[in-house]
Amino acid sequence: MLDLTNPAHIVGAVLIFLGLAVLLISAIGLYRLPDLYLRASAVGTSAGLGVALIVIGALLIDFSGPNLVKAIIAVLAQLLTSAVGSMAIARSGYLHDSPPAAITSPDELRETRRDDVEV
Template sequence: MDAVWNVAGQALIVLGALLFSTAGIGLFRLKDVYARSSAIATAAGLGISLVLIGAFVLDPSWPNAVKLVIAIVLQLLTSSAGSMAIARAAYLTGSPLHPETDPDELHQ
């Protein structure tokens, strides 16, 4: 049973790392700063959570569980706030949208 937890923990860590890699590719492939900040914020929130959960599965204990919960909550709070701050700064400095981007897709 211990081998199953070991494989599960390592799989979660690798999945989190793959999510970060995908976001890194998105930095080069996405067209404007707004899409890039969205991709990075999603990867930061979910990727770090997966890596931390994987590390916890490899070394479970009550002190680590407390650290895990605190780290995930703080990461999710700061990741979204940081992403919004970057997007707002881009908007206020006049960063253009890519021509293919429809800024109001809901209003047609």
Template sequence: MLTVVSSVLIAVGTVVFCIAGLGLLRLPDVFTRISAIGTAAGIGVAFIVLGVALQDPTLANAIKAMVAILLQVTTSVIGATAIARAAVLRRQHFASGTDLDSVAHLGAVASRPEGQTPGRDR
């Protein structure tokens, strides 16, 4: 039974990464792509590490898995935030349809590419 649960967790983690990979191809701007990858890095790795830890359930493996998951979730959030901040500072454009009023506190950095109007897809 534990082997089945472990395999399912590993498969779910793999599916999360595959969906994030599709997000890299399909999402409209750098900010939504960062969101997809940051989320997948935290959740996908957590599922896979937990699944692998259940392959050999010992106290030592449980502690290692929890530390690995905690560090991965923490660093994926910090990494995604740092990349998004760098994108804002490099004046990357937001996708059309983005409510720029919600990012008005960013000042002149919040902009659209020339010729794009709100609500118009790429």
């Protein structure tokens, strides 16, 4: 139960709302950004941060030893997998010739990539 006289509960609720705001901004970016690479970067970064803020906020509201262990594992797993997942999506798009937005310049990978070598 949320107790607004407890400072930890107030900070926890604020962190949860900040996490939700980060995820909402990420969703808007997913819709508005022009290409796969910018979308993968925005979603990977913000998903890690947004979920971490929500988990830490929930921990502050219902703090206990077992919840602390679960929160640490969840935050570390989220930060690691969101970064790796977004890079894997971007690499897959690049290897399958997904076109970058016109504002993306220069394409340093294209300049160093040889056509006869599979990347």
